[in-house]
Amino acid sequence: MEPMFSPPLHRQRHQFVIDFVKRYKPKKVVDLGCSECSLLKKLKFHREIELLVGVDINGANVKKKMHGLAPISTDYLQPSYDQLRVELYQGSVTQKDARLRGFDLVTSIELIEHLTLADVECFSEVVFGYMTPGSVIISTPNSEFNPLFPRLAGFRHSDHKFEWTRAEFKSWALKVCLEYGYEVTFTGVGQAPPGQQEGVGFCSQIGVFHRRGGRECCNMLFCDHTENVFSYTLLYSINYPSLHDNNIKRRVLVSEVLYWAEKLKRSWMAKKTGERDDTFTLCQAEGEGEDCLRALERNMEMEEKQTAACGAAMRNTVEPQDGEDGGLFWTNDRGEQESSALHRCVCVPLTLLWSSSQKVSALSGSLSNLRHLLMDDPEVKLSPDGSAVLLNYQEQDHENEGEDPDDLEDSGYAEARQCSHTAEPEEDWEANV
Structure with missing residues (x-):
């Protein structure tokens, strides 16, 4: 077969699912027949999804690629409030598993044609009758398109048990809708050459199923006494770092506080010694979006205000005085002398940190918190x-001599620097289509 589609057909199918996710924003998504997890690797970036699950009967294939679904360094350094859990299972789509019930979206991309017709009946019952998802996307080859492939004899893949015409696919889909309470629309990807689209249809035909009654109907179904079976084997599970996790939230907050405290200290010390602190000025411009440009325009004014505020807050820390024994002492605000070992530091008020960093105020919620x-x-x-x-x-x-203070990160964990995951190049088993 010669290449016919740009982008390749498998990418067009994946993009169809991605566009659906962008439009309907499902929170729980399962990909049946996930194989090497290529679709899941794309869906994980759509953080409206809170639970992303893959199922495949070939556990070895899943294990080869599953670590590509792990969080990367950026997910740890800059965790968001979005929650995401990824789970991968080994199991057959003809078997029931209670952990997959009630999902918002089930995808089955080029899977059904690998089943026997007897197994297709089980598949229909498991997906539409037992799992009862809100929506289902099923794609399968359109056999009417096959004559357009040069040198193709028989099915497109040696493991295909059948390849439906558009009428056969429509007949099966309408039967499913009648039995299990769904409605379906038909479309596809892979356009035929000009003038032949109407005659042969899409290369991959797609049925998009929606449960009648929506989620409310699904909730009613879970009130029955349907058996809870667990036939799948869990191969992999991971929770992405999220600011909903109090431990992660605290670590990010501490990192941000230390970053801003150091910046404020440097600005105050530079003002005290008569040196300009461009580092602090620039850090004010590290805002998001249009605020960045406005901050750059106002940087000089902001520097003066912040420095004045910081200096006023630190005014109680006075110059050291010589003690009777030759040591250095500081006079506190009550006129009492204390050892310089207790006060050789700069005080950065929490109120100043709160007003200087939107991230600090957003993460903590209040000054007392x-x-x-x-x-x-x-x-x-x-x-x-x-x-x-x-x-x-x-x-x-002394132990940090030689380090650049500007290398401080504004958020995240130091240990995350040691962890990185390079995405595997996607393998196209259908490269000629």
């Missing part, structure tokens, strides 16, 4: 009254 979240964290040193973050006065600790 910010104080509470930082109080027990070993990475953050708070003042005795919990009103400020304490940082070393020196630019760098």
